[in-house]
Amino acid sequence: xxxxxxxxxxxxxxxxxxxxxxxxxxxxxxxxxHTIASAQPRSERVTDAVRxxxxxxxxxxxxxxxxxxxxxxxxxxxxxxxxxxxMDPEKWDRQEARWIRKVKLEDKLTxxxxxxxxxxxxxxxxxxxxxxxTAASFKRADGIVMVDRHLCIGCRxxxxxxxxxxxxxxxxxxxxxxxxxxxxxxxxxxCNLCVHRRDNGEDSTACADACAAQGHHAIIFGDLKNPxxxxxxxxxxxxxxxxxxxxALNTGVRYSGV
Amino acid sequence: MANALLRGSFISLGLAGALLALAVQxxxxxxxVTGSQAANEKSCVEPTDFMRRNHMEVIKHQRDETVHGGIRxxxxxxxxxxxxxxxxxxxxxxxxxNDEKQFCGACHDFAAxxxxxxxxxxxxxxxxxxxxxxxxxxxxxxxxxxxxxxKLPPGHSQPALR
Numbered sequence: 375x376x377x378x379x380x381x382x383x384x385x386x387x388x389x390x391x392x393x394x395x396x397x398x399x400x401x402x403x404x405x406x407x408h409t410i411a412s413a414q415p416r417s418e419r420v421t422d423a424v425r426x427x428x429x430x431x432x433x434x435x436x437x438x439x440x441x442x443x444x445x446x447x448x449x450x451x452x453x454x455x456x457x458x459x460x461m462d463p464e465k466w467d468r469q470e471a472r473w474i475r476k477v478k479l480e481d482k483l484t485x486x487x488x489x490x491x492x493x494x495x496x497x498x499x500x501x502x503x504x505x506x507x508t509a510a511s512f513k514r515a516d517g518i519v520m521v522d523r524h525l526c527i528g529c530r531x532x533x534x535x536x537x538x539x540x541x542x543x544x545x546x547x548x549x550x551x552x553x554x555x556x557x558x559x560x561x562x563x564x565c566n567l568c569v570h571r572r573d574n575g576e577d578s579t580a581c582a583d584a585c586a587a588q589g590h591h592a593i594i595f596g597d598l599k600n601p602x603x604x605x606x607x608x609x610x611x612x613x614x615x616x617x618x619x620x621x622a623l624n625t626g627v628r629y630s631g632v
Numbered sequence: 633m634a635n636a637l638l639r640g641s642f643i644s645l646g647l648a649g650a651l652l653a654l655a656v657q658x659x660x661x662x663x664x665v666t667g668s669q670a671a672n673e674k675s676c677v678e679p680t681d682f683m684r685r686n687h688m689e690v691i692k693h694q695r696d697e698t699v700h701g702g703i704r705x706x707x708x709x710x711x712x713x714x715x716x717x718x719x720x721x722x723x724x725x726x727x728x729x730n731d732e733k734q735f736c737g738a739c740h741d742f743a744a745x746x747x748x749x750x751x752x753x754x755x756x757x758x759x760x761x762x763x764x765x766x767x768x769x770x771x772x773x774x775x776x777x778x779x780x781x782x783k784l785p786p787g788h789s790q791p792a793l794r
Binding site: 415416417418419420451512514516520522523524547548550551552553556557558559561569570572573574 | 695697698699700701702703704705711714751752753754757758759
């Protein structure tokens with residue numbers, strides 16, 4: 375009596391029911407989809423349809439130039455940090471929050487010198503997220519690795535786990551901050567690929583803009599998932615590497631000429 | 633014994649009376665600060681009674697939407713509170729909203745609630761300068777972003793709002 379075809383029918387019915395549910399659910403976001411095209415600030419949750427990343431052409435990165443660093447500092451209010459009174463300047467130099475640092479590499483055998491900006495690599499499998507005990511360190515759907523400072527307890531496990539020394543801890547109270555870049559004592563922070571620019575529909579980062587303004591064009595920012603993006607085309611055209619690729623983190627920031 | 637009881641009840645009555653007087657005063661007062669944008673508005677983003685009780689709830693939900701979902705066009709936002717409720721001092725400077733006599737500070741002081749929003753968040757609307765002025769043309773600041781006339785921190789020139 376137990377006809378197997380009936381069971382299949384049941385399955386189909388369930389599937390069709392679910393499909394109808396999905397169809398009605400997408401009707402409401404459809405309204406929002408219309409508004410997102412005209413309004414600048416984002417009104418829908420980010421999705422994994424994009425993955426933001428960068429290609430840094432180290433052959434174009436000039437020695438002595440720190441335009442990307444200053445642009446980042448100004449964009450994200452890092453230049454508003456003040457050394458606490460009576461602190462040893464050397465200690466402050468180690469503790470001051472930095473989202474990008476310029477690194478100079480020298481090949482001891484050949485003497486070849488490479489300059490590059492080092493920042494959060496926005497890994498697909500970020501070690502900082504793995505170790506965070508409060509889920510403050512997280513990866514946004516669009517690939518940006520950031521800290522939810524409402525949840526950060528300042529344990530600094532993420533700083534220990536990061537192979538790139540990309541994160542900073544805010545040791546002292548911060549008097550001045552920008553509306554778009556909250557910053558306070560006891561939290562960890564790092565590059566967020568100018569997330570406010572992403573959410574307001576802009577197409578670049580402060581560092582990439584500053585580098586281009588200097589005429590170097592060493593930083594290409596874009597969407598790794600879009601084969602038509604400038605970034606994807608550049609990655610297809612020139613050899614590039616991930617730093618510490620042996621860790622298999624699949625970084626979103628790639629380097630060429632290293 | 634009876635005396636002590638009587639004295640005790642007088643004290644409690646007196647305390648209750650004082651509290652009531654304070655509460656009536658608080659309810660009668662409009663805490664919106666003169667000179668702020670909010671003073672010219674008919675109501676907040678929600679009815680005033682609702683906002684008095686639930687302002688922390690609505691921005692708590694919104695912060696997750698913004699931090700994790702990237703949604704910046706929300707009706708409720710702390711940046712919106714600060715932009716609208718901030719007042720200007722006699723010299724034209726924007727006053728921090730958490731100051732003792734300002735919108736956030738006055739009420740939290742009265743209610744004895746220590747708030748730590750401003751450990752991290754800016755207390756006056758602040759703008760960042762435009763790195764590439766040509767990129768800014770035609771951009772309007774969305775809700776939750778600094779309102780016109782925002783204070784610029786030292787070291788930042790060329791106010792250009794995004």
